[in-house]
């Protein structure tokens with residue numbers, strides 16, 4: 001690990017140890033919660049918000065590598081704020097735009113945490129970014145509906161994908177603009193919203209991105225998000241396993257720690273192997289991302305997202321089981337990790353879809369290899 | 373009260389038809405299980421009102437002999453009874469007085485205990501919960517430590533129970549308590565009946581991962597219990613508690629809940645337009661076949677019992693298979709729902725209101741309670757396969 005990464009990891013661990021309280025996430029199951037602005041501001045002060053912004057926006061070339069360091073720590077502690085959705089992804093979208101008053105001010109808001117930025121792209125369950133949205137931009141306003149959007153609050157700025165002249169565009173829309181309405185759902189430990197736009201005016205006079213540039217920026221940002229989410233899921237999985245190993249080593253039944261029973265031991269070993277596989281996939285995806293070939297990134301990101309999501313879910317289920325009745329309580333922390341895994345599993349594409357995307361990409365790559 | 377019909381005098385088909393017709397006419401529609409709450413259980417007034425309605429119409433306590441106010445059904449008619457409840461989408465009721473304590477008293481209780489408790493179970497004047505597990509005694513139940521010490525005409529009870537389902541809805545608790553120390557831990561345990569209003573008892577509900585306060589901690593601080601509340605012999609409570617285990621494992625192995633989860637799976641596949649997705653359909657086919665085949669095994673074993681057999685240790689496999697199949701189905705539901713699978717709470721998928729988090733979480737403990745699956749596997753290896761032990 002390089003110096004910056006080590007520093008970030010340590011500062012993240014410190015911050016999470018002192019400022020993140022799992023107890024606050026307990027109860028109120030199924031009720032959407034507002035983003036904790038105080039914590040968000042503190043994250044801004046630590047310089048975490050907007051990591052990934054390019055230099056023209058005052059970013060300092062700190063990229064996905066550092067973000068994954070943070071996200072792995074977030075996973076390890078079941079930290080609930082939508083860092084990937086409301087910092088990493090918007091930072092990468094903005095970075096692909098040209099510097100202008102609007103984008104400059106959005107970047108500042110992002111970095112300072114004074115307003116929330118979020119990408120609204122998905123329109124169907126289980127869909128990827130390779131389809132032109134039905135949300136329509138007519139040159140001044142947009143109409144349409146987006147699903148599973150994180151960090152939608154009154155002061156949010158939504159970066160919305162839309163169709164204009166059969167081309168992809170990305171426009172900025174204020175959540176408090178006319179015609180914008182949304183419905184919140186609790187998702188994992190956080191909140192996602194269904195957002196509708198009815199003749200909602202855009203911010204500025206033109207889209208932030210159009211055509212191929214928009215397509216590239218979108219795919220790059222989402223794949224980066226998937227890689228970061230994979231690191232987070234991998235962190236969740238490892239933390240659940242460590243907690244479980246500690247629990248079964250301490251819990252005595254039949255005058256022995258239950259961790260001494262072979263079925264428990266073997267299960268923990270299998271889960272350990274699973275977490276190691278998960279770690280290998282997201283670290284590889286990160287390395288591929290840094291080489292900047294979109295097609296290869298897609299393959300590696302999908303492999304990682306599928307593997308890390310499956311692993312987190314599997315460890316969650318087994319961890320609950322090995323905790324006995326204790327594992328079924330809201331009081332024990334393990335269920336919070338499991339709930340966070342459910343959302344990480346589902347968000348930005350489920351394993352089933354990602355394995356298909358992986359296979360498709362790999363098949364193409366193999367054909368190119370074979371026939372030049 | 374209606375004149376008690378002797379259902380053993382009518383045919384199985386006639387019985388089925390009558391119960392089905394009655395259920396359709398009488399079970400409140402708003403309490404039915406549905407895709408939103410596929411494993412719905414009734415609690416509090418809803419539960420008591422429903423049980424009272426069953427009782428008034430002669431449909432209560434199918435397994436109890438008629439002389440004690442039950443329906444006196446043969447095992448085969450009991451099976452039909454449960455099938456019809458499933459068919460009508462009747463929500464479950466955890467009625468441990470009817471399903472566990474009553475049969476225990478009928479088998480091991482004194483005449484006075486039967487006279488005192490059985491009618492009040494049927495009328496729901498008494499609602500019972502089961503106090504076996506303790507913080508230090510889960511799978512290793514025999515290591516339980518809550519003590520009952522004889523003091524003149526009373527036992528004085530001290531200690532703590534945990535995971536006591538619906539203690540907060542109950543009036544009484546049947547307990548296993550330590551009354552003596554013997555080299556064999558199963559000895560020295562006694563079976564005691566306690567009124568939860570007795571001074572010295574504190575109940576604290578525990579919220580579960582689905583957000584419900586169903587199980588509780590129950591604390592006992594110098595609780596005085598009349599000695600006549602002992603069931604069976606002193607120090608022999610383990611055998612009293614074990615007496616019913618076989619039948620309990622048959623009912624707990626029922627494919628009903630898995631059936632509800634599969635119904636949800638079919639609806640989700642349709643609502644999510646996945647019927648052309650071969651990968652998803654292959655998994656659904658596997659799960660459907662698993663349930664179909666399991667129903668056959670379940671029926672075979674149940675028919676064996678209905679034909680006069682006794683549930684043997686092998687019935688442990690029913691609970692094992694049914695619980696893991698149920699979990700697999702809830703996982704399938706959550707996984708194929710893709711992004712919807714991360715939502716906690718209510719969401720409409722197509723025209724169907726679901727709560728995928730609830731069904732996923734509610735299916736977690738089925739592999740833990742009533743003898744964790746790891747323990748059941750040990751029992752099967754030992755008692756059925758007669759395998760070597762370490």
Ligand SMILES: Cc1cc2nc3c(=O)[nH]c(=O)nc-3n(C[C@H](O)[C@H](O)[C@H](O)COP(=O)(O)OP(=O)(O)OC[C@H]3O[C@@H](n4cnc5c(N)ncnc54)[C@H](O)[C@@H]3O)c2cc1C
Nearest residue numbers: 261321322324325502504505510511535537737741744746
């Ligand atoms: C929803 C729910 C409702 C319940 N309701 C009641 C109730 O009403 N009344 C009541 O008395 N109890 C109740 N229980 C408690 C239940 O009986 C216990 O949870 C169960 O006996 C397991 O004990 P434990 O939870 O302490 O787990 P532990 O015994 O601590 O087991 C933890 C894990 O270790 C495994 N393990 C333990 N021993 C071994 C071994 N020898 N070999 C391999 N693996 C092992 C277990 O299988 C489990 O996975 C309820 C539990 C739940 C979850």
